[in-house]
Amino acid sequence: MTKFLAGYHRLLTTVLTVLMGLLIIPVTLQILSRYTGLIPRYIWTEEAARFCFVWIIMIGSMIAVRDRSHFDVDLLPHPKTPRQKGLAGLVVHLTMLVLAVVFIRYGYDFAKFGAIQSSEMSGINMLSIYIAFPLAGVTWALFLGENIAADVRLLRQPATESSA
Amino acid sequence: MSPGEVSLLMFGVFAVLIVVRIPVSFALGLACLPVLLIDNRLNPVVLISEMWKSYNSFILLSVPFFVLSANLMNAARITERLVTLARASVGHLPGGLGQINVVVSMLFAGVSGSSTAEAAGIGSLMIPAMKKQGYDTSFTVAITACAATMGVIIPPSILMVVWGGLMSVSIGAMFLAGVVPGVMIGLFLMGTVYVYAKVRRYPVAQRASAKEFFSALRGAILALITPAIIVGGIVGGFFTPTEASVIAVLYAAALGGVVYRTLGRKEFGAVLHESARLSAVSLFCIGTASAFGWLLAYYRVPQAFVGALSGWATGPISAGLLIALAFLIIGCFIDAIPAIIIMGTILLPLAQNAGMHPIHFALIGVISLAFGLVTPPYGLCLLIAASIGQIKVVATLKDVGIILTAMLLVLLLVIVFPELVLFLPRLIAPQFVD
Numbered sequence: 001m002t003k004f005l006a007g008y009h010r011l012l013t014t015v016l017t018v019l020m021g022l023l024i025i026p027v028t029l030q031i032l033s034r035y036t037g038l039i040p041r042y043i044w045t046e047e048a049a050r051f052c053f054v055w056i057i058m059i060g061s062m063i064a065v066r067d068r069s070h071f072d073v074d075l076l077p078h079p080k081t082p083r084q085k086g087l088a089g090l091v092v093h094l095t096m097l098v099l100a101v102v103f104i105r106y107g108y109d110f111a112k113f114g115a116i117q118s119s120e121m122s123g124i125n126m127l128s129i130y131i132a133f134p135l136a137g138v139t140w141a142l143f144l145g146e147n148i149a150a151d152v153r154l155l156r157q158p159a160t161e162s163s164a
Numbered sequence: 165m166s167p168g169e170v171s172l173l174m175f176g177v178f179a180v181l182i183v184v185r186i187p188v189s190f191a192l193g194l195a196c197l198p199v200l201l202i203d204n205r206l207n208p209v210v211l212i213s214e215m216w217k218s219y220n221s222f223i224l225l226s227v228p229f230f231v232l233s234a235n236l237m238n239a240a241r242i243t244e245r246l247v248t249l250a251r252a253s254v255g256h257l258p259g260g261l262g263q264i265n266v267v268v269s270m271l272f273a274g275v276s277g278s279s280t281a282e283a284a285g286i287g288s289l290m291i292p293a294m295k296k297q298g299y300d301t302s303f304t305v306a307i308t309a310c311a312a313t314m315g316v317i318i319p320p321s322i323l324m325v326v327w328g329g330l331m332s333v334s335i336g337a338m339f340l341a342g343v344v345p346g347v348m349i350g351l352f353l354m355g356t357v358y359v360y361a362k363v364r365r366y367p368v369a370q371r372a373s374a375k376e377f378f379s380a381l382r383g384a385i386l387a388l389i390t391p392a393i394i395v396g397g398i399v400g401g402f403f404t405p406t407e408a409s410v411i412a413v414l415y416a417a418a419l420g421g422v423v424y425r426t427l428g429r430k431e432f433g434a435v436l437h438e439s440a441r442l443s444a445v446s447l448f449c450i451g452t453a454s455a456f457g458w459l460l461a462y463y464r465v466p467q468a469f470v471g472a473l474s475g476w477a478t479g480p481i482s483a484g485l486l487i488a489l490a491f492l493i494i495g496c497f498i499d500a501i502p503a504i505i506i507m508g509t510i511l512l513p514l515a516q517n518a519g520m521h522p523i524h525f526a527l528i529g530v531i532s533l534a535f536g537l538v539t540p541p542y543g544l545c546l547l548i549a550a551s552i553g554q555i556k557v558v559a560t561l562k563d564v565g566i567i568l569t570a571m572l573l574v575l576l577l578v579i580v581f582p583e584l585v586l587f588l589p590r591l592i593a594p595q596f597v598d
C-alpha cells in the first residue's frame with residue numbers, strides 16, 4: 001500500500017510540474033496575439049489558464065497532505081514522547097479526515113452538477129474540472145489513512161523506548 | 165442565527181482547531197461546516213462551490229507566476245548580483261553587511277512580489293556571511309526577516325494583486341502607492357542597523373571605488389529594470405497584472421537561461437515544481453477562506469461589526485488604527501492572503517463609513533499584513549530566516565521587537581498622513597485614483 005501511495009504521490013508531483021509549465025503558454029499566447037498579430041486572438045486562452053490553475057491548486061493540496069506541508073500554527077508546546085506524538089497526530093489527521101469525507105460526499109453532488117454544464121468559451125464539459133474536488137477528497141483520505149496508520153504505530157510503541 | 169452567534173460559532177471552531185494544530189486551510193473549511201449543516205437554506209456543497217468560484221479567477225493566476233519569477237531570480241543567481249551592487253553602494257556604512265541586507269531587500273522587492281522568496285533567497289546569501297563577520301545571529305535573522313517584508317510593500321506585490329482583484333481597487337495605483345512607505349521602511353531599517361552597529365561595534369568595510377560601483381551596477385542593471393517593465397506595463401495599460409507576472413517569469417528565465425547562462429533545464433524544472441507546490445498550498449487556503457468570508461457576509465457580519473463600532477471608530481484616523489490593529493492581530497495567526505479575504509471584507513464597510521480612500525485602506529491593510537510575516541507564532545519570513553540561521557525563533561524575538569517598533573512608526577505615519585501613499589499615484593496615474 002505504501003508503495004502504491006508513493007507511486008501515486010510521484011505521479012501527482014509530475015502532473016503538477018507539467019501543469020505549471022503549461023500554465024505559462026496560454027497567457028503568453030494572449031499577449032503575443034494582442035501585440036504582434038502573428039497568431040490569431042484565441043478566446044480560449046484565458047479559460048484554459050484558469051482551468052489549469054484550478055487543477056494545480058487541488059493537486060498541490062493533495063501532495064501537501066502526504067508531505068504534511070499544509071501550514072499550521074505553533075501555539076501549544078511540541079509533543080515529546082512517541083505516545084504524545086501519536087496522539088497529537090491522530091487528533092489532527094482524524095479531524096482533517098472529516099473535511100475529506102465532506103469533499104467526497106458533497107464533491108460528488110458538485111461534480112454531478114458539472115456533468116450537465118459546458119464551459120462558456122471552449123464548450124468543454126465542466127465535469128473535467130469539477131471532478132478535481134471529489135478526487136481531492138479521495139486522495140486526502142488515502143494519504144490521511146497512511147498518516148493515521150503511522151500515528152497508531154507510534155501509539156503502540158512501548159513507553160520504555162520513549163526515553164530516547 | 166444572528167450575526168453575533170454565527171461569528172462566535174465560526175471563529176470559535178476555527179480557534180479551537182488552530183490550537184490543536186489542524187492546518188489553517190483545513191480549519192477554515194471545517195469551521196464553515198456547523199453553520200452550513202444547521203441552516204436549512206444552505207448545505208456543504210456551498211463550501212465547494214465558493215472555493216471553485218474563488219479559484220476560477222484570472223487575477224489570482226498571477227500569484228504562482230510572481231512566486232516563480234522570484235524563485236527563478238534566486239536560482240539564476242541574480243540575487244547575488246543585487247548583493248554585489250548593494251555592497252558597492254552602502255557596504256562602507258556602519259553595520260556594512262546589515263545595510264547591504266536592507267538595500268538588497270529593497271532591490272529584490274522591486275524585482276519580485278513575494279516576501280517569502282525574498283527571505284529564502286537573501287537569507288541564504290546574507291545570513292551565513294553576516295554570522296561569519298561576527299554579527300549576532302539573532303540580529304542577523306531578525307533584520308533579514310524584517311527587511312523581507314518590503315517584498316510585498318514595494319511593487320510589484322502579490323498581496324496588492326489579491327487585494328485589487330477582491331475589492332476592485334486599481335492594482336497599478338496600489339503599486340505606485342507602495343513605493344513611498346516601502347522606501348521609508350527601508351530607510352528606517354537602515355537607521356536601526358546604524359544604531360545597532362554603533363552600540364555593538366559591528367565591523368565597517370572599506371568604501372567601494374566608483375569603478376567597482378559602476379561595474380556592480382552594470383552587472384545588476386538588467387535585473388533592475390524588471391520593476392519598470394512590470395509596474396510601467398500595468399500602469400501604462402499595456403498588460404493586465406497576470407500578463408505582467410508572466411512577462412516577469414519569461415524575463416527572469418531569459419536572463420538566467422540565455423543572458424547569464426546560470427539556469428539549466430534541470431534547475432528550471434526544479435524551480436517550476438517548487439514554485440507550483442508552494443503557491444498551491446497557499447492558494448488552496450484562499451478557497452476555504454473565501455467560503456468562510458462568504459458565510460460571514462451571508463449573515464451580514466461585516467455590517468453588524470460596523471454597527472457595534474460606530475460609536476468610536478468614525479474618524480479616518482481612529483478607523484485606520486483599528487484596521488491596522490485587526491490586520492496585525494490576524495496576521496499573527498494566518499497567512500496574509502486568507503487574512504485579506506476574511507478581514508478585508510469585514511473591515512471594508514468600516515473604512516467606507518469613516519470616509520477613507522480605498523487605496524489608503526488597502527495600503528494600511530497590506531503594510532500591517534506584511535508585518536504579520538515576522539510576528540510569531542505564524543510569521544513565515546521569520547520562520548524561514550531562523551531556519552537558515554539555525555536559531556530558535558524565540559531567541560530572535562527581542563531583536564525582532566526592536567526592529568518592528570521602527571517599522572510600526574512608518575505604519576503610524578501612513579495612517580495619520582494618507583498623502584504619503586496617495587500623492588505618487590495622484591501624480592503619475594490620477595485616472596486610477598479619483
